[in-house]
Amino acid sequence: MFLKAEDRKTIKDLAAKIRNEYNLTSLPIDIAKILNDKNIxxxxxxxxxxxxxxxxxxxxxxDNGEIRIIVNNQHQDTRNVFTVAHELGHYFLGDLNGKKRVVSLRGGSKNKKERAADFFAAELLMPEDLIRETIEKLFFPTLQEMANKFRVSRAAMKYRLDFLGVPYYG
Structure with a gap:
């Protein structure tokens, strides 16, 4: 089951608003600015x-109101960047409201909230305009080169480029 078009638009607009609010316009997107500002x-x-x-x-x-994000130190740094952005998705999409914790299983089933958090992370870290701008600047845009520029895993970049219908090599 996929997110509805209107849900994707809402999430895309929210991620864009946050990138603009924190002036996250260059690569790689520095999500530490958000963590610091929100005292997460x-x-x-x-x-x-x-x-x-x-x-x-x-x-x-x-209980004291402190918000914490914890990621698996056994995963690659690039995967953890996406995981932090995913957890920020839960934060900004209100998934913590009335809850103490939201847990993301590796390879677990993807309910609507998990898919929404994934989509938020992709929109935050790999916005379409920066993807297309970066592709245009590269002579021979490879999947690995794009992943490196955005500081995300190859898997995350492949999924994003395929979703956007953007061509790449290898």
Whole structure:
């Protein structure tokens, strides 16, 4: 099940608003500016076996109101950048409202909130205008080169380019 077009537009507009608010206009997108401004604490931990599950990350609200994002330190940095942006998606989309924690399983089922957080992360880190602008500047745009420029994993970049219908090599 995919997100509806109107949901995608709402999320795309929200991500654009946040990029503009934080002047995130150059590559790679510096999501640390958002974490710092919102006073969201960032941690890494081995999340490979939490009650039998491998977690990519989580966002939680402590009793004192502190918001924390924790990502799996066993994953590549580029994957964790996307995970942090995904968890910020939960934050900005209101998924923490009334909850203490939202957990993202690696390879877990993708309900609507998880797909929305993924879409937010893609829009935040790899906005279409910057994707197309970067592709135009490159003589022979490879998947790896694009992933490096945006500081995301090859898998995230491939999914994004395919979604946008943007051609690339290898």
């Amino acid at each position: 604490k960032f941690f890494t931990a081995n999340l490979d076996n939490i009650n039998g599950y491998e977690l990519s990350g989580l966002i939680e609200k402590k």
